Amino acid sequence: MDIVVAMKQVPDLQQLRIRNREPVMADVPLTFGKIDKNALEAAVLLKEEHGGEVVVVAAGSEELEDTIKEAMAAGGDRSIMLADDKAGDLDSAESAEILAQLIKQVDDCGLIIFGEGSGDNYSGQVGSRVAEKLDLPQVGSVTQIIIDGEKLRLTRSLEDSVEIVEVMMPAVVIVTADLNEPRIPSVSQVLKAGRKPKEIISLDELEQPAAEKTLTTLSNLAPEVNRKRITIKSVEELVEILKTEGFVGGN
Amino acid sequence: MANVLVFSDKTRLAAELITAAETIGDAVWAVTVNDEMQARELASYGVKVLKIDVPELCLADTAAVAAAIYQAAEHAAADTVLLAANRAGKEIAGRLVQMMGAGCLADVKAVNTDKGEIIGVRNALGGATVAEQVIKTAKKVLVISPKAFSPAPQGPGGSMEDFSVNVKTPRVKVVETREKKVESVDIEAAEVLVVVGQGLDGMETLAQAEDVAQKLNGEVACSKPLATDKKWLSEARVVGISGKICQPELAVIMGISGQVQFSVGIRDAKTIITVNNDENAPICEMSDYILTADMNQVLAELSKGL
Numbered sequence: 181m182d183i184v185v186a187m188k189q190v191p192d193l194q195q196l197r198i199r200n201r202e203p204v205m206a207d208v209p210l211t212f213g214k215i216d217k218n219a220l221e222a223a224v225l226l227k228e229e230h231g232g233e234v235v236v237v238a239a240g241s242e243e244l245e246d247t248i249k250e251a252m253a254a255g256g257d258r259s260i261m262l263a264d265d266k267a268g269d270l271d272s273a274e275s276a277e278i279l280a281q282l283i284k285q286v287d288d289c290g291l292i293i294f295g296e297g298s299g300d301n302y303s304g305q306v307g308s309r310v311a312e313k314l315d316l317p318q319v320g321s322v323t324q325i326i327i328d329g330e331k332l333r334l335t336r337s338l339e340d341s342v343e344i345v346e347v348m349m350p351a352v353v354i355v356t357a358d359l360n361e362p363r364i365p366s367v368s369q370v371l372k373a374g375r376k377p378k379e380i381i382s383l384d385e386l387e388q389p390a391a392e393k394t395l396t397t398l399s400n401l402a403p404e405v406n407r408k409r410i411t412i413k414s415v416e417e418l419v420e421i422l423k424t425e426g427f428v429g430g431n
Numbered sequence: 432m433a434n435v436l437v438f439s440d441k442t443r444l445a446a447e448l449i450t451a452a453e454t455i456g457d458a459v460w461a462v463t464v465n466d467e468m469q470a471r472e473l474a475s476y477g478v479k480v481l482k483i484d485v486p487e488l489c490l491a492d493t494a495a496v497a498a499a500i501y502q503a504a505e506h507a508a509a510d511t512v513l514l515a516a517n518r519a520g521k522e523i524a525g526r527l528v529q530m531m532g533a534g535c536l537a538d539v540k541a542v543n544t545d546k547g548e549i550i551g552v553r554n555a556l557g558g559a560t561v562a563e564q565v566i567k568t569a570k571k572v573l574v575i576s577p578k579a580f581s582p583a584p585q586g587p588g589g590s591m592e593d594f595s596v597n598v599k600t601p602r603v604k605v606v607e608t609r610e611k612k613v614e615s616v617d618i619e620a621a622e623v624l625v626v627v628g629q630g631l632d633g634m635e636t637l638a639q640a641e642d643v644a645q646k647l648n649g650e651v652a653c654s655k656p657l658a659t660d661k662k663w664l665s666e667a668r669v670v671g672i673s674g675k676i677c678q679p680e681l682a683v684i685m686g687i688s689g690q691v692q693f694s695v696g697i698r699d700a701k702t703i704i705t706v707n708n709d710e711n712a713p714i715c716e717m718s719d720y721i722l723t724a725d726m727n728q729v730l731a732e733l734s735k736g737l
Contacts, residue, residue: 193557193691194690196557196559196691198560272525272528273535296518296521301555302537303535304524305535307525308493308524309528311525318493318603320521321518321519336491337518339518341609341611342608343605344606345606347603347604354522357659358659394534395536395566398550398564403560403698408720409715409716409719410720410721418720418722421704422647428647428737
């Protein structure tokens with residue numbers, strides 16, 4: 181049984197700069213979202229215990245062929261990807277359609293793991309959308325995955341309660357960042373990553389065209405920051421400020 | 432304008448969704464799942480409630496819940512459905528959107544209407560930017576952030592009708608449910624927050640932070656790692672994209688570099704004081720007062736000095 185992990189190539193937001201309130205996307209390197217790395221780690225740990233292969237599926241610009249090596253170094257066994265420069269900025273509907281088609285190419289797929297939100301948009305839509313498209317059951321907000329024969333036993337952490345749920349495989353599992361700490365690949369793993377099997381298709385090769393975009397963005401600007409930025413030198417000065425601003429009684 | 436349907440299994444969030452729905456639709460409908468009390472409560476806000484009573488319909492089976500909401504939306508002739516952006520709501524959204532053939536905006540923190548178009552305001556690029564977006568499709572799902580709207584007041588004209596749905600055999604089985612020990616602290620409501628981060632050196636200093644917060648009539652809050660990795664504070668106190676979005680009068684931010692995932696949760700504070708040993712930390716850019724010092728020493732002195 182293979183385990184599929186769906187990952188999204190996103191700009192490395194730690195390196196994003198803002199100029200005149202506009203995000204400057206040029207030269208920002210692409211990577212995978214943090215929670216996607218947790219999803220991959222979860223898959224690799226399950227594989228180490230139960231066997232099978234970890235298949236990484238992803239859709240994005242042609243740079244994805246390079247980005248995917250990160251996932252191969254961190255324990256993925258092979259990849260199926262749509263890498264196309266016309267697919268550099270997919271919305272949730274488009275991503276879901278493409279990923280569902282890529283996942284269908286995995287014959288013996290027991291579970292499909294998604295992170296609960298991508299690093300950039302964090303809408304958390306794609307896992308559920310893919311589950312619906314493939315008519316599979318899903319469980320989200322998962323903090324622990326146990327494979328028990330044909331069944332999954334999952335810990336689902338909601339805001340005010342924790343549920344232990346069971347679901348038959350195949351199923352879609354959407355995980356949170358709390359379930360593990362992703363491994364740091366060794367140098368030799370990084371070097372071998374490029375040689376792992378990969379299947380690459382372009383948009384034209386999809387069986388069905390990707391869905392139309394459903395959103396229009398009117399504006400996307402950094403909020404205005406208008407702060408005094410006054411340097412203070414000592415705790416005494418800090419206490420004075422707290423007094424003048426009225427947060428402590430003048431005594 | 433058309434009919435709008437709202438759903439959240441949390442009554443307080445459903446009440447907020449009704450307020451949001453009233454700004455965009457003619458008639459507001461709500462649907463409830465196996466919750467008679469919620470149905471009555473929502474009806475008292477003046478909306479038409481579709482009350483589903485099907486014991487086999489389990490809230491943990493997202494596919495089944497989405498299918499039920501879909502049927503309710505059809506019945507109510509609602510082109511727009513509002514869900515709450517809590518964990519369960521966001522999970523339902525993807526599934527429902529796909530069933531409806533709808534477009535979707537998630538984590539919407541404000542809604543504007545312009546010539547019949549619904550404009551959703553939401554954080555983008557991990558919170559670095561704020562985007563205004565419009566759903567182009569006729570059918571729409573908006574997933575509204577908790578506390579973005581106040582709960583609907585009581586109002587006349589509400590009604591309640593039993594609504595039966597077709598439910599497939601459940602595929603997800605809940606074998607155990609435990610209540611989380613949720614700390615009752617509400618950092619979103621606090622006027623003053625002392626926000627501590629990874630610069631904090633231990634529990635002893637944390638006690639001083641609590642003392643300082645108390646003297647300022649505020650609460651202690653923290654960045655995510657202090658709750659999820661170190662577990663020194665509860666998740667209820669986390670500020671940021673994966674915690675609470677706060678707008679206190681004063682935030683004293685200590686030992687936090689200010690990555691955008693954090694700062695999105697505090698950037699609307701009226702006054703920000705930062706204590707950090709790195710004068711070039713991004714947090715300094717968004718602060719009114721900056722003290723470059725070790726936060727642990729500062730807390731010790733402040734605890735005595737206030």
